[in-house]
Amino acid sequence: MKKFEKNPKKSTYDIIIIGGAIMGSSVAWFLSQNPDFDGTILVVEKDQNYEFCSTAHTTSCMRQQFSTKLNVQISQFAADFVLNIQEYMADKIKIPKLTINSFGYMYLANDDDYAKNLKDNQKIQIEAGAATELLSPMEIKLRYPFYNVEDIVLGSINLVNEGYWDSMTVFNCWRNKAQENGVEYIENEVVDISKNESGDRVVSIKLASGELITGENFVNASGPRAAVTSKMAGIDIPVEPRKRYSWIFKAEKPLDRQLPLTIDPSGIHVRENGGGTYQAGGHRNEDPAVDFDDFTMDYDLWEEKVWPILAHRIPNFESIKLIHDWAGHYSMNTLDQNAIVGPHGEVQNFIFLSGFSGHGTQQAPAMGRAVAELLIYGEYRTLNMKPFHFDRIEKEKPIIENAII
Numbered sequence: 001m002k003k004f005e006k007n008p009k010k011s012t013y014d015i016i017i018i019g020g021a022i023m024g025s026s027v028a029w030f031l032s033q034n035p036d037f038d039g040t041i042l043v044v045e046k047d048q049n050y051e052f053c054s055t056a057h058t059t060s061c062m063r064q065q066f067s068t069k070l071n072v073q074i075s076q077f078a079a080d081f082v083l084n085i086q087e088y089m090a091d092k093i094k095i096p097k098l099t100i101n102s103f104g105y106m107y108l109a110n111d112d113d114y115a116k117n118l119k120d121n122q123k124i125q126i127e128a129g130a131a132t133e134l135l136s137p138m139e140i141k142l143r144y145p146f147y148n149v150e151d152i153v154l155g156s157i158n159l160v161n162e163g164y165w166d167s168m169t170v171f172n173c174w175r176n177k178a179q180e181n182g183v184e185y186i187e188n189e190v191v192d193i194s195k196n197e198s199g200d201r202v203v204s205i206k207l208a209s210g211e212l213i214t215g216e217n218f219v220n221a222s223g224p225r226a227a228v229t230s231k232m233a234g235i236d237i238p239v240e241p242r243k244r245y246s247w248i249f250k251a252e253k254p255l256d257r258q259l260p261l262t263i264d265p266s267g268i269h270v271r272e273n274g275g276g277t278y279q280a281g282g283h284r285n286e287d288p289a290v291d292f293d294d295f296t297m298d299y300d301l302w303e304e305k306v307w308p309i310l311a312h313r314i315p316n317f318e319s320i321k322l323i324h325d326w327a328g329h330y331s332m333n334t335l336d337q338n339a340i341v342g343p344h345g346e347v348q349n350f351i352f353l354s355g356f357s358g359h360g361t362q363q364a365p366a367m368g369r370a371v372a373e374l375l376i377y378g379e380y381r382t383l384n385m386k387p388f389h390f391d392r393i394e395k396e397k398p399i400i401e402n403a404i405i
Helices: 022-032 069-083 112-127 137-143 167-180 223-232 299-313 360-377 391-395
Strands: 012-018 041-045 105-109 133-135 154-158 184-187 190-195 202-207 212-220 239-251 261-263 269-274 277-282 320-333 340-343 350-354
Touching: 012 022, 022 041, 022 167, 022 350, 022 360, 069 112, 069 360, 105 112, 112 133, 112 154, 133 137, 137 154, 167 184, 167 360, 190 223, 212 223, 212 360, 223 239, 223 320, 223 350, 239 299, 277 299, 299 320, 340 360, 350 360
Parallel strands: 012 041, 012 212, 041 184, 105 261, 212 350
Antiparallel strands: 105 154, 133 154, 190 202, 202 212, 239 277, 239 320, 261 269, 269 277, 340 350
């Protein structure tokens, strides 16, 4: 990775992207590789090591099991991009060939209401071209004998382009190629945003190092801090950091086949991690906003909730050894758990790219492409992201995504 400078080389840029993790880097690459764009791009990232960004703490899986058609289509493009990354990035030397480990997502319903939800979602997914199957408890047990399904009434799984992918490699490819294309990354922080007298355009950002940088368009890709960034521009958005915990463990008796990313009715999830190890994730029922720098582990949660649930659902996991754990943050959109994308209604050159609520990594390819289209052409030319625009936030008209993990 090319080292980031602290200070920008110029005093003005065509595009300023606030946040240089996977979302910001996706936009930067899609812009910089487009022959119809010849402008300058500055990416402001507060930590070039990306130690605490959501990208670095992701489960790194993609799925097509969503409750909104657009979210399904967004993930379908992600799969296509990952599987054909060398062609998309026009480089078979520096860009590695990637795959998706399609062990699938297994949603487990333990009551009729949840089962109806899975059935309704499957109809949407099938119409969008996904390969989601509904499984009875007996069918689940035949395919995956290790599950305890005594309290389960229905399962839902998709084994096509649904599972683990190497999101960090994709992120690194985008960032490195963007830099090769002339995109300037700096390790700095935006501390203030200024608008013009009429208040309908952002004109500049102020950096922690003191520089005032002007620009034509500004992209808010600052993850869990997106609300702070927007507030500097006088805009309120319902995005806040929510803590999510992850655990890697080894089973004394490994499963005899790959474990789908299993979403237990309790909300705890667990998946294949390779080599006889597995990755679990979850959070407490009380789920408040947390401080941006709060990454402390809740060690009691594992003993009191997570491990007992894992052992109940998969008896092989009664005897396991914890290897590693960490905490990360969701950028939670508290209105509807969906992305906020596109321009503000009044401040038209302030572009949102935030609020992904736990499914942002897999949406980065489509979202980066979409925002780049909007900035270059003034319209979307592939997937229409207008349903995720800011106006629904102002009108408090949510597009509920109920397949949140």
